[in-house]
Amino acid sequence: xxxxxxxPSEEQRRQVKxxxxxGIPHEDIALKIxxxxxxxxxxxxxEELDSGKLEAKVQIxxxxxxxANSGECVAATIFWLKTHGGICERRAEEIRQVALxxxxxxxxxxxxxxxxx
Numbered sequence: 869x870x871x872x873x874x875x876p877s878e879e880q881r882r883q884v885k886x887x888x889x890x891g892i893p894h895e896d897i898a899l900k901i902x903x904x905x906x907x908x909x910x911x912x913x914x915e916e917l918d919s920g921k922l923e924a925k926v927q928i929x930x931x932x933x934x935x936a937n938s939g940e941c942v943a944a945t946i947f948w949l950k951t952h953g954g955i956c957e958r959r960a961e962e963i964r965q966v967a968l969x970x971x972x973x974x975x976x977x978x979x980x981x982x983x984x985x
Contacts, residue, residue: 874903874908874912876912876913880901880913881913881916883897883900883901884897884901884909884913884916884917884920885916885917885919885920885923886920887900887920888916888917888918888920888921888924889920889921889923889924890924891921891924894906894909894910894917897909897913897917932944932947932948933948936948936949
């Protein structure tokens with residue numbers, strides 16, 4: 869006997885969207901709302917899975933931008949510039965070290981230079 873066709877409720881749709889927004893894996897969302905298979909979840913809740921994740925990204929991006937733009941959270945400003953502003957730090961091995969000369973020339977009171985090798 870075939871299983872009855874799934875008819876998602878509004879509460880299930882809200883739960884799926886909410887869990888997708890915070891990154892709960894599809895397998896766990898399916899278990900939580902009483903579905904055996906993540907494939908069935910994706911078949912019946914595709915819009916909620918996609919929009920929940922997108923809305924979370926939008927909200928967090930807005931918050932990060934506000935924090936970065938406020939001037940009160942230097943870490944958020946730096947993070948935003950690195951990820952969205954094209955700013956990057958150089959790695960230590962990329963920074964050219966200025967070598968000291970192999971010897972130093974000094975002048976003594978008589979004005980004659982001496983080589984200290």
